[in-house]
Amino acid sequence: MKRNPVERTLILSLTGLIFFVPAMVLPIMTLNALGLEQSANVIQWVSALFRTGFHMVGIVVLFTVAVIPLLKLLLLFYVSMAIRFKADWHNLGSFFRFYQRMDEWGMLEICMLGILVSIIKLKDLAQISYGIGLFCFVLLLTITLLASVTLDEHKYWSSIKDVKSFNG
Amino acid sequence: MEEDMDKERLTAREAGLLNCLDCHLLTTKGDGALQMRCPRCGARLHLRKTNGMARTWALLITSLILLFPANLLPIMTVTYLGEKEPNTIIEGIEHFIQSGEYFIAIIIFFASILVPIFKVVGIMLIMTSIQRRWQTWLKHRTLMFRVIKFIGRWSMLDIFVIAVMVALVNLGTLTTITPAPAATYFAAVVISTMLASNTFDTRLIWEGA
Numbered sequence: 001m002k003r004n005p006v007e008r009t010l011i012l013s014l015t016g017l018i019f020f021v022p023a024m025v026l027p028i029m030t031l032n033a034l035g036l037e038q039s040a041n042v043i044q045w046v047s048a049l050f051r052t053g054f055h056m057v058g059i060v061v062l063f064t065v066a067v068i069p070l071l072k073l074l075l076l077f078y079v080s081m082a083i084r085f086k087a088d089w090h091n092l093g094s095f096f097r098f099y100q101r102m103d104e105w106g107m108l109e110i111c112m113l114g115i116l117v118s119i120i121k122l123k124d125l126a127q128i129s130y131g132i133g134l135f136c137f138v139l140l141l142t143i144t145l146l147a148s149v150t151l152d153e154h155k156y157w158s159s160i161k162d163v164k165s166f167n168g
Numbered sequence: 169m170e171e172d173m174d175k176e177r178l179t180a181r182e183a184g185l186l187n188c189l190d191c192h193l194l195t196t197k198g199d200g201a202l203q204m205r206c207p208r209c210g211a212r213l214h215l216r217k218t219n220g221m222a223r224t225w226a227l228l229i230t231s232l233i234l235l236f237p238a239n240l241l242p243i244m245t246v247t248y249l250g251e252k253e254p255n256t257i258i259e260g261i262e263h264f265i266q267s268g269e270y271f272i273a274i275i276i277f278f279a280s281i282l283v284p285i286f287k288v289v290g291i292m293l294i295m296t297s298i299q300r301r302w303q304t305w306l307k308h309r310t311l312m313f314r315v316i317k318f319i320g321r322w323s324m325l326d327i328f329v330i331a332v333m334v335a336l337v338n339l340g341t342l343t344t345i346t347p348a349p350a351a352t353y354f355a356a357v358v359i360s361t362m363l364a365s366n367t368f369d370t371r372l373i374w375e376g377a
Contacts, residue, residue, distance in 0.1 A: 031336045033343070040335035048335035054347045060355045061331045064324065093209040097190045104362070107324055113275075114328025120272050121264075121333065125343070157191040161208050 005152045006159070010080035012147035016073045016140060023140040024066055026133030028115065033126035041133050042066060064107040069144060072106050075099040076147060083159045092160045100153065108141040179374060186213050217369040224295060227364035231288050234357045239281065242348035244330055250341065254348055257281060257326065279325040280354070287323075287361045290316045291368060298372050309373050317365045323358045327351065 023042065030039035040048070042065055049058035079096045082089045115134070122128055180187055186197045191209040204213040217223075242254030255263075257280050264273035294309050330347050337345040 029336065031339070033339055036339040036342055038336055038338050040332070045331040045335045048338065049331060049347065052334060052346045054351055057327060057330070057347060057351050057355050060327060060359070065328070097209055097211055100190060104321055107321060110322055110324050111328045114325050115332055117272055117276065117325065117329050118332040118336070120269055121329070122336065124267065154192070157193070157208060
């Protein structure tokens with residue numbers, strides 16, 4: 001049994017939230033060929049898909065890489081805070097259930113593999129330089145994975161029930 | 169040996185128990201209450217997921233139909249000095265093999281071709297085995313379903329590769345990469361197979377066994 005599992009998850013979800021915005025808006029990498037340069041962040045991936053008319057693919061990427069990972073961290077932070085401070089906040093059960101159901105739709109780790117594959121694809125065609133966004137993205141991914149590894153879902157469910165009965 | 173074990177087994181349903189699929193609390197089944205809610209987490213409880221088999225079949229057939237355009241149509245178009253070259257998933261893998269990147273070729277082959285097909289065929293096999301009331305390989309079928317559910321989402325890999333490449337390779341007249349129709353079909357395949365494994369109720373495997 002790990003020590004302080006709730007605190008760990010709480011701190012990890014908070015740290016993840018701090019790195020979320022930089023991971024989305026800072027450039028992931030820059031492509032350089034014959035003096036022409038193009039850099040892109042996560043939001044620009046989505047807008048590039050919209051610009052080329054692939055709205056559905058754009059929405060899928062937006063949700064799996066941005067919206068759902070953010071929601072997961074927010075929900076985990078909210079529920080962990082409530083359990084840690086024994087506060088009977090609204091909708092704890094529904095929020096945690098929503099977190100569990102969304103879990104598999106957050107695809108940061110798959111996206112990371114996608115980034116690696118495209119680096120290998122592009123490395124012969126042009127010069128690639130890595131942006132600070134990539135660093136933040138890797139941190140966000142690692143923290144999200146650690147948070148779901150430390151998360152003790154069984155304990156959370158029984159704690160949610162305790163919190164409810166403790167506060168009447 | 170396995171038959172003897174089967175006879176001794178009691179399902180939760182026969183014991184009058186209900187398992188909450190969200191928080192895994194085991195509750196006793198009330199009389200005739202069709203729309204029960206879990207006393208701990210408030211989720212709707214079902215003995216079996218509503219219309220599980222019909223919904224899973226519908227989603228599997230959808231995936232199977234979408235697999236054809238996803239694999240046969242080009243997934244992205246590379247334009248180099250005004251010359252357009254559409255690429256299907258398989259052609260993308262061939263490029264990697266030609267340039268000696270065997271490891272990446274294998275990863276893409278698994279994620280984009282093998283896993284979607286294995287997933288659709290695998291769940292169809294499990295569904296057929298339930299409808300035909302096959303009594304064997306129960307544990308193996310459950311394990312197979314878990315593996316399918318775990319690896320299924322990794323098929324999204326190609327979509328992220330396209331997103332990164334389309335945004336980066338946008339160098340005016342020199343070279344651009346744009347998505348091609350199969351990208352949409354492929355994303356739809358991954359989503360519908362993931363939904364198919366969510367609507368499927370693993371408890372059905374053990375029913376009538």
